[in-house]
Amino acid sequence: MAHAHDHHEPEGDALFTAAQATLEKSGEQWTAMRASVFEALAGFAKPASAYDIADAVSKREGRRVAANSVYRILDLFVGSNLARRVESANAYVANAHPDCLHDCIFLVCDQCGQTTHLDNDSVTGGVRAAASAAGFQPVRPVIEVRGRCADCRVN
Template sequence: MGEHNHNHEVHSGERLIDAARDSLLSAGEQWTSMRADVFEELASHERPASAYDIADNLSAKRGKRVAPNSVYRILDLFVGNNLALRVESSNAYLANSHPGCTHDCIFLVCDECGEATHVDSDEVSKTVRGIAQDAGFATRRPIIEIRGICASCN
């Protein structure tokens, strides 16, 4: 899985937005006003948000229509640069609380309230990557989703 050469500090609020901007800029990408708005909107959600949710909220804030396709492109850029995490089963996104971190994605997804909790487990990641390697498969970034009921809904 490789060594993680970054500060594994969890960010929130303005510090999260600053960390995301710094991470994207250090990757050689631009931090445009639209990208900033999309990230800020994404970061304001406690539960995974769809591109349509983000586009609708930004349209209301900006007073003009923001196309979901534009939001999808930005979210894909964010996922590719580890600023956001994609919950595959619900096609929704979460802001990565430690931008730039490349831990594998392990989500606990509640079927009742929709909450998706991202957890890190080097042990699980090592096992999954080992299984893939034994099968001759080169992994990029495993995404594991465990569906069930969260403690609040249980």
């Protein structure tokens, strides 16, 4: 039976170590550029676009990094479960538990942009089951709930 559950979510160096191990386990190399992109992505408090990340990496490295290069790395990260794409914002967040594969539910605040990631296998499992019952083979359900976060509701 599917259910909501908790994860140990590594932070800082532990998150980078988990991300590197997950990428290498998938047969990919953890290059200096990939490490820089992951570090920049993980440093954002809100979902970041490829342009935001390219700008952050460019400033840190003192050379221009093209957004196209960042997009390719982000595609790799999404495919390897290191990052998640917030579809409605065309932006990305670092996956806080890259060694665990789940469908995501994102709560996106329309006022401040804060995005909260939830894992709830019963909800996403229900979406997958409904798609299957309709004769559709689901690959990756995308569930985003737009509204106002608790902080913005108060203000």
